[in-house]
Amino acid sequence: MYNLSCAYGYRYPGSEPIYIVDIIPLATGLAAAASDQSIRLFDPQRLNQGPLKRLQTDHGNLTSTKSFNSVDSIICTTGENGTISLWDLRLDSANAQVLRIQGDGTSLLSLACSGQTNGVAAGTELANHQASILLWDLRSTSAPKIQYNEVHSDDVTELNFHPKNPNFLLSGSTDGLVNVCDTTITDEDEVVVQAFNHGSVHRAGFLNDSEVYALSHDEKFALYDMAEAAEKGTATLDAGDIRTVVGCQYVANVVPKMNGAGAVIGAGSQDQEMFRLIHLSKNAAQSPWSLDSDTVVGLPGAHGSELVRSFCLFDEQQVVFTAGEDSFIKAWRP
Template sequence: MFPLTCIDGYKVPVREEVYVLDIIPLTSGPATISSNQKLSAFNPTNLRGGPIIDLVTHHGNITCARGFDLANSVVCTAGEDGSVSMWDLRQDAPNAEVARLTDDQVPILSLACSSTGFSVVAGTELQNHQASILIWDVRSTPKPKLHYKEVHSDDVTELNFHPSDPNILLSGSTDGLVNICDTRITDEDEVVIQTFNLDSSIHHAAFLNDTEVFALSHDERLALYDMAEGCEKGSATTDFGDMRTVLGCQYIANVFAKANGAGAVIGAGAHDQEAFEMIHLTKGEGWNLDKANSVVLPGAHSSEIVRSFCFYDEARMVFSAGEDGYIKAWRPNA
């Protein structure tokens, strides 16, 4: 195990309990969304100085955010009122909201963005027996260009684009399914080109590389699947089972593919032990957990859950955010 040192941190300075819900890893430094309805951006070398940008969002209750263009600090947020806002964090606060995308008032639970495909996608809560996937072309009107109503039968909890093809979209739902859709297809009967069934409510799912995906359930089950020809359709290529048993943790925050293609990182926490560690998922003949070389955040966010983490490999820094209202910066001792 390799422990990191907490070198900096910032706590949302309000009396009521505030969760930092997610981190968006902009090239310029981390941005966060929090339960006090704020979108904030930080100087990565001076978290304690507070947000350099601190914007109030207007979604009723903010639920999710994604980077649209990480290099140019363009971020999308969404929430319970069914709206999506695009923010250019290079602008001053009154001009930062550069677009507002709307359809109906169904709460949005998930987002995906593709700057190369000029696309923003939102997944909704199940309402009136319908859960939707809405796709906007940001170059056109604020109304969606596509509206899929039958891809999932329950809340759409996760959306992610393919790493190299902006037409291919992954969606996950509390119906237990991870679907791969070709968004060039408008016919709902044809749009799903592959389905993986974890048989448990999907918390997170994404591409690990051009053909392989992971699915993580709300009860911490983790399985990997392969879209490639020759793989058994729909069956897991690796099923790790309940990660609480496998890793001795209490929850999995998320799984992130490494940008260089060298596997992925699993963020695992145990709040009663004030512990959080990042375990490398390595790809060789198969996928394996490298538990011996895990990276540990000692003390983590005390007894509170770590909601999000991200890593800046070149800067050798990790950022974490939690239900204690903190964003923290970590780095190796040497």
Template sequence: MYELQQISATTLSLPEDNYIYSIAPCAPGALAAISSDDSLRIFDVNLDLGTSVISPKSHNEGVTCLRSYSTSDSQLVTTGGRDGKAKLWDIRAGSMVLEIETNKNFPVLSVACNPHTNTIVTGTELVSSQAVVALWDIRSANAPRLQYVESHNDDITELQYHPTQHNILLSGSTDGLVNVYDTTITDEDDALVQVINHGSVHHAGFLSNSAIYALSHDEHFSVHPVTNPDSTEQEPEPEPVEFNDLREPLACEYVVQLCMGAQVPFIAAGNKIDKRLDLVPLISGPNWQFDQENLWRLPGAHGEEVVRSVYLDDKTQSVFTCGEDGYVRAWKPNGGENQAQTGFKSSRPKERKQKDRFRPY
């Protein structure tokens, strides 16, 4: 086990009794944050350098989600809100550059971004027995260029693109399903190339080009192989790895999310009673498993409050967390630069190749 120490903390100048939903990278050396006051704020990774308020009210009826849309020549972030809108913000200009409005203003609960195809995807709350995955071309965003309206029958809580195949999109929902689509196909039935039944989805995404993870709202976790729809071989598909409830094996009370490091993913597992957060490496070879001997521990974490979001900054070898105590906190390894480098990367063997709505815990 390695131990991190808190090196700085900030409230981002939030009004009292507010807390921070999520943080995400938005520019070199800077992170974005959305909070319970519905603001969108930008702050330097050196937390002592202050905060910029991009919008004190990013959405009229509650901001819900945040994703980076940054490219090599732009610094953009996307937010979604309960007002039925997704917005694209230019960090350099400090202003909104695009507003997308869902059909009948269905509340937006999740977004995904693909700069390679100029696409923002919105996932909505279930309204009138319909939850919609809509793909929008930001160059012509008056109407979605593609919609999937029958694949989920409850709130869409997660959206993510495949790491290398820009036509492959994943969605997760509280209906228990993780769906994978080929977005070059307009017919919804034909576009759906894989369906995973996991349980009410808190988070889901691609671990790699060939693996999908799913985390439920009751802390059940699993890893599934990505199917190849073009395969003609009759070999059986590899079986998924079912970890079931992570709370006992990881000695935690709740799971925040899965975090992607430079070489290894980590499960962020929180314990309010013990006031700690553990980052547990998830390694493959030959089977997916947790490397608890090399976990990173953040003692104190956010006290007795829930940690909401975690970001691993491999460039600075730092960990950033935010939570319901209203703070962003920065952490570094106790052992200095060498331990930081080995700790972030040594765990992976060489491969064979309103508070009620958003409180998920």
């Protein structure tokens, strides 16, 4: 295992701990979403100098933050009051909220964004025996252009658009299903083009054009293939409880590589005060996917005994950023 060292960091002020739940790399810096319902923008190279700007969201409880356009530094947020906000982080704090979509009051738990199609999808919690996926065209936001009420039967916890075809939307739910929908289809009997029964979904997303990963709330990890030649619904890699496979207590997230050739799994152990980056590699050999134990990167000390909630990689600068429940954002270097 190759260890990195904490080079610098920033602690959110206050006597009560603030959970930093997500960090998102943008052209103008590093955006961080926190449990005080704020969005802060940092200079990644001067993290310890504090935020460049702070925005206060009004969702009641901030549940999801996604990049809408990282080049233009536009992000999207949502929360328990069912509203969605679009923020342009190039603008000053007073004018940064450039769009607000008023929902019907049902709490929204998940988001997916497509700058290519000006589309935003949101997933609701289960309310009145219904969990929905709503899709808006941001050029006309008076009402969702599509609403699916029968794709899932419980909280919609994860949404992601396909990396190349934004008509395909992946969704995950506590009902156990990971579905891929063709959003050009409005008929709910026909919209799901592929379904995988994985278990209550914590994280899920596309690894490449056809393969997806899923991580359950009880840390079961598997890969699936939506290609026509693949066996329908069957995992191509079933790792079972990922904690026993990689020797951790929890998985924070899975970050796919841009070239579609793998992903990085961020796994933590509070009792060891250690966070590890484990490479999921795709090979041309008989076993196409493997967890590469030879290239594990360790972050000793991590966030102490607190959970790491998010991480991101700046490969060109050779720096890793982590954020946790100890109120810290940290930068790690060789």
